[in-house]
Every structure is written in C-alpha cells, then in structure tokens.
Amino acid sequence: MNSSTLINGLFIFMLAGFIGFEVIRRVSPLLHTPLMSLTNALDAIAVVGAIVLVGEHKSTLSAVLGTLAVIAATSNIVGGFLITDRMLKMFKSSRPAAKS
Amino acid sequence: MSEFAGNQVVIEVIYLVASALFILSLKWMSSPTTARHGVWAGELGMLLAIAGTLLHHGIVDYQWIAVALVLGTVIGVPLGRVQMTAVPQRTALSHAFGALCVTLVGTAEFYLRSPDISRFMMSVLSMEVILGSLTFTGSLMAAGKLQEILPQRPLTYKGQNFVNFLLLAIAVVLAVYLVLHPEARQLYPFMLVIALAFGVLLVIPIGGADMPTVISLLNAYAGLSAAAMGFVLNNKLLIVAGALDGSSGLILSVIMSKAMNRSFTNVLFGAFGQVQVSAAAGQEAKPVRSATAEEAAAILSAANKVVVVPGYGMAVAQAQHKVRELYDALSKRGVDVRFAIHPVAGRMPGHMNVLLAEADIPYDRLMDMEDINGDFPQTDVALVIGANDVTNPAARTDSSSPIYGMPILDVDKAHTVMVIKRGMSPGFAGIDNPLYYLDNTLMLFGDAKAFVGSIVRELTGGGHS
Numbered sequence: 001m002n003s004s005t006l007i008n009g010l011f012i013f014m015l016a017g018f019i020g021f022e023v024i025r026r027v028s029p030l031l032h033t034p035l036m037s038l039t040n041a042l043d044a045i046a047v048v049g050a051i052v053l054v055g056e057h058k059s060t061l062s063a064v065l066g067t068l069a070v071i072a073a074t075s076n077i078v079g080g081f082l083i084t085d086r087m088l089k090m091f092k093s094s095r096p097a098a099k100s
Numbered sequence: 101m102s103e104f105a106g107n108q109v110v111i112e113v114i115y116l117v118a119s120a121l122f123i124l125s126l127k128w129m130s131s132p133t134t135a136r137h138g139v140w141a142g143e144l145g146m147l148l149a150i151a152g153t154l155l156h157h158g159i160v161d162y163q164w165i166a167v168a169l170v171l172g173t174v175i176g177v178p179l180g181r182v183q184m185t186a187v188p189q190r191t192a193l194s195h196a197f198g199a200l201c202v203t204l205v206g207t208a209e210f211y212l213r214s215p216d217i218s219r220f221m222m223s224v225l226s227m228e229v230i231l232g233s234l235t236f237t238g239s240l241m242a243a244g245k246l247q248e249i250l251p252q253r254p255l256t257y258k259g260q261n262f263v264n265f266l267l268l269a270i271a272v273v274l275a276v277y278l279v280l281h282p283e284a285r286q287l288y289p290f291m292l293v294i295a296l297a298f299g300v301l302l303v304i305p306i307g308g309a310d311m312p313t314v315i316s317l318l319n320a321y322a323g324l325s326a327a328a329m330g331f332v333l334n335n336k337l338l339i340v341a342g343a344l345d346g347s348s349g350l351i352l353s354v355i356m357s358k359a360m361n362r363s364f365t366n367v368l369f370g371a372f373g374q375v376q377v378s379a380a381a382g383q384e385a386k387p388v389r390s391a392t393a394e395e396a397a398a399i400l401s402a403a404n405k406v407v408v409v410p411g412y413g414m415a416v417a418q419a420q421h422k423v424r425e426l427y428d429a430l431s432k433r434g435v436d437v438r439f440a441i442h443p444v445a446g447r448m449p450g451h452m453n454v455l456l457a458e459a460d461i462p463y464d465r466l467m468d469m470e471d472i473n474g475d476f477p478q479t480d481v482a483l484v485i486g487a488n489d490v491t492n493p494a495a496r497t498d499s500s501s502p503i504y505g506m507p508i509l510d511v512d513k514a515h516t517v518m519v520i521k522r523g524m525s526p527g528f529a530g531i532d533n534p535l536y537y538l539d540n541t542l543m544l545f546g547d548a549k550a551f552v553g554s555i556v557r558e559l560t561g562g563g564h565s
Binding site: 005006008009012013016017019020021023024025026027028029030031032033034035036037038039040041042043044045046047048049050051052053054055056057058059061062063065066067068069070071072073074075076077078079080081082083084085086087088089090091092093094 | 118119122123125126127129130131132133135136138139142143145146149150153154156158159160161162164165167168169171172173175176177178179180181182184187190191194195197198200201202204205207208209211212220315316319322323326327329330331333334335336337338339340341342343344345346347348349350351352355441443448449450451453454457458460462463464465466468
C-alpha cells in the first residue's frame with residue numbers, strides 16, 4: 001500500500017464517519033434497537049474480505065479461518081436483516097392512514 | 101486505473117453502489133414510516149456486494165464459499181427468529197460474530213503477509229485484531245449475562261482496573277513490537293490471547309443496568325475494527341460500512357451515557373463498571389401506602405390522562421401484552437394513555453419500544469423522556485411498571501445519591517403515582533427510591549403481569565362486583 005491509497009482510505013473513513021454521524025443523529029430513539037441490528041447486518045459486509053480469503057485459497061490456514069469468518073458474517077447478515085424487518089413490521093401508528 | 105483488471109473495475113463500481121445503498125438504508129431508518137425501505141436497501145446493497153465479490157479474479161475455489169454461505173444462513177435464520185424479549189442477547193451475540201469474522205480475517209492476513217508487511221499495514225492490522233478480539237469475548241460475556249447463563253451481578257475484585265489496563269498495555273506493546281519487527285511471528289498469538297482475555301475482564305464487572313451502554317460501545321468497537329479491516333484489505337466499501345457502524349455505536353453510547361449521567365470519557369475507556377455501593381444501610385421501615393387491583397382500577401378509570409412508565413421489570417415479567425390490554429380498556433373509556441420511555445430503560449437502546457410495539461401499541465403513543473417530562477404535572481396517574489432507578493427523584497434532589505444528576509422521568513409530579521413492584525427491595529443499583537414513600541404514591545405489590553391482568557379484569561367488568 002502506498003501513501004496515496006492510505007490517504008484515500010482516510011478520506012473515505014472521515015467522510016463516511018461524518019455522514020454516519022449526521023444520518024444516525026436523526027434516527028428516532030423509538031428505533032434504536034432495530035437501528036443497532038441493521039448496522040450490525042451492514043457491518044457484516046466484512047464477509048467480502050472473508051470470501052476472497054476462502055476463494056483465493058493461498059494457504060490451508062487462511063482458507064480455514066476464512067471459511068469460519070464467512071460463516072460468522074453470513075449468520076449476521078441473514079439474522080440481522082431478518083430480525084430488523086420483523087421488528088419494523090411491528091411498529092404501527094394509531095392513525096388509520098398508516099395501514100398498509 | 102490501468103492496473104485494474106476488467107473485473108476489478110466492475111467490482112469497484114458495484115461497491116460504490118452498495119456504499120450508497122448502505123447510507124440510504126440508514127437514512128431511511130430515521131422514521132418508522134420509511135424504515136422498512138431501509139432494510140430493503142441494505143439487503144440489496146449486501147446482495148450486490150457479495151455477488152460482485154464472487155467476480156474477483158483471484159477466486160479459484162467456490163466450493164467452500166458456498167458451503168460457508170449455506171452454513172451461515174442455517175445459523176442466521178434461527179438467530180433472526182428469536183423472541184423479542186431475547187433481542188438484547190441476540191444483538192450482543194451478533195456483535196460477537198461480527199468481531200469474530202474480523203479477527204479471523206485479520207489473523208489469516210497476518211500469516212499470509214508477514215514478515216513482508218509495512219509498518220502502516222501492521223498498525224491497522226493490530227488495531228483490527230485487538231479491537232476485534234476484545235469485542236468478540238466482551239460481547240460473548242455480555243450475551244451470557246443477558247441470557248443469564250452468567251451472573252448478572254457485577255463481579256469485582258481489588259485492583260481490577262489495574263489488571264485490565266495492564267493487559268491492554270501489554271497487548272499494545274506487543275502490537276508496537278510487531279509493527280517494528282513483523283518477522284516476530286511467534287508474538288502474534290500472545291497479542292491475540294491477551295486481547296481476548298481483556299475482553300472477558302472488561303465486561304465481568306458490568307451489571308445488567310449498564311448493559312445499554314456496554315452494548316452500544318461494543319457496537320462501536322465492532323464497527324471500528326471492520327473499518328480497520330477495510331484499510332488492511334484496501335476495501336473502500338468496508339471502510340464505509342465500518343465508519344457508519346462505528347459512528348452509530350458511538351452516538352448510541354453517548355446517548356446512553358448522558359442518560360446515565362456518565363461522562364463520555366468514562367464510557368470510552370470502559371470504566372463504566374464502578375459498582376455503586378449503596379449507603380442505604382440504615383434503612384428504617386418507612387410507611388408506604390399500598391392498594392389493591394380494584395382500587396387501582398377505580399383510580400385509573402377516573403383519570404383523564406395516564407402515563408405508563410415501563411422498565412426492565414416489565415420485560416422480565418413478559419407483561420407487555422397485558423399492558424396492551426390495559427391500554428385498550430382505558431382507551432375505550434376515553435382515558436388518554438401514553439408511555440414514557442427512558443433512554444436506558446431495559447437492557448439495550450430502544451428495548452422498551454420494541455416490546456411495546458410487539459404488543460401492538462401504536463408507536464405514536466410512545467414518548468421520549470424530553471417530550472413527556474413537562475407533561476407529568478398535568479398527568480392524573482403515572483403507572484410505573486417494573487422501572488425503578490429511572491424514576492428515582494433522589495437523582496434530582498439528593499446530592500449524596502449515587503445517581504444524583506441522572507436525568508429521570510418526573511413521575512413524582514403526577515397527581516397520583518402507582519408503582520407495580522414485587523416487594524420493597526431496592527433496585528438493581530441498590531439505591532433506595534424515595535418515590536415509594538411519597539404521599540401521592542400507591543404501591544401495587546405483585547407480579548407485573550398478574551397485577552396488570554387483574555386491573556384489566558376489574559376495568560372490563562370481568563371481576564367480582
């Protein structure tokens with residue numbers, strides 16, 4: 001990694017951090033639990049790193065660790081999205097217009 | 101961009117789209133009316149990213165990827181179908197899984213690359229692995245406490261903070277040594293094991309009432325470790341997702357720490373385990389007034405405005421569905437019923453809202469602390485169900501109280517306060533609650549679910565009359 005890739009990465013991190021801060025600040029406390037399970041599922045995007053590790057099969061160790069990592073992350077993706085949607089389905093307004 | 105293979109450009113573009121979808125996903129979470137779109141955007145982004153990654157030119161072995169994806173799904177589906185009361189421990193467990201993934205990938209990368217690894221790369225890799233492994237074991241401990249496999253009471257011993265700091269310091273020193281001498285591969289396992297042990301010790305002294313802060317903080321750590329992994333793999337999508345998750349966890353930690361009147365640095369360095377040993381040894385038996393379900397029902401049906409204050413006790417007693425029946429019965433009589441939710445009520449941020457929504461209580465009846473506190477003086481009845489410290493007026497008035505300064509729900513300002521409680525034992529923090537001895541307070545002794553049930557029976561005329 002050369003220094004320009006590093007600086008690029010830091011720029012992305014900084015900007016994404018600010019966006020995250022501004023966007024999440026607006027989330028109603030009502031939805032803090034589903035917010036946490038959603039960010040958890042999104043965070044499991046780490047699976048892409050693990051997939052490459054397994055697929056490239058550079059060493060037995062890396063393939064084994066990668067496989068375990070893919071399992072762990074996939075369970076977060078599937079479980080996280082599933083429970084977030086289940087929770088959000090339960091939030092209903094008393095106003096009849098909100099019926100869908 | 102000429103060094104990119106054709107596939108690589110496609111993958112980068114897909115990652116760009118996925119990043120945008122992730123941001124939109126969180127943006128749509130701002131309101132319950134759009135929140136489900138947020139989940140769909142997140143799912144689409146995830147699918148695109150995984151599909152794009154499979155195009156990676158270096159991938160030669162698809163078999164194990166498929167096996168792992170299937171196994172992960174098999175584990176993930178039941179984790180997505182747990183009871184709503186089990187959501188806090190499920191969340192802690194998923195922080196653990198996320199951190200496990202990051203730690204495993206970091207470890208694999210270390211052994212693939214060392215000793216040929218630049219100082220910067222080794223620095224972020226150590227950060228990834230140390231944060232990941234302490235989050236992994238810390239979250240497992242939190243999940244164990246929430247599931248009550250482990251004792252919920254804080255476990256403390258003398259010099260605890262010293263031991264914890266020493267462990268963390270050793271892990272950091274090892275990391276620094278590895279940065280300078282990446283060929284010293286034999287040191288890596290020690291760094292890993294020490295960080296894992298640190299995670300265990302970090303969460304051991306923390307009691308159940310502090311769980312909302314701890315879970316938020318572990319969330320932030322999990323996000324930061326994923327962002328560090330993004331630097332290691334030079335994967336911009338991962339940096340974005342990690343930064344989003346990290347800032348989410350950080351914001352929630354700040355909200356939780358403010359709601360418990362703890363400073364942010366206090367939270368950041370994990371020193372939230374200070375057990376507040378109560379000075380309430382000299383408790384004399386002060387008189388309290390108690391009431392029966394019949395009397396409580398009569399007072400409630402005569403009221404115009406009722407505010408229900410739920411706490412962890414409601415979750416433990418699984419009383420949310422009975423509370424919904426009470427809400428229905430009172431609403432039918434024209435009583436205005438709302439719910440006052442303290443930010444740290446329950447075991448994770450937003451815990452009470454999810455339980456009440458599960459019981460079909462409309463979300464526009466659920467009020468945040470700031471929105472409802474001014475209304476208590478005009479409230480006829482404040483009904484406290486399984487909440488204790490968040491209603492303790494000593495936090496406002498008694499500077500010697502361990503929770504002095506913590507923002508509370510001002511239920512004592514309501515005309516009548518009714519508290520459903522099993523007995524007179526103090527709350528989790530071991531602090532006596534002067535609310536119970538006020539002239540306008542009625543104690544309703546019993547199990548939350550059973551007691552609310554008998555009030556409902558009185559109200560709906562099913563009782564003896």
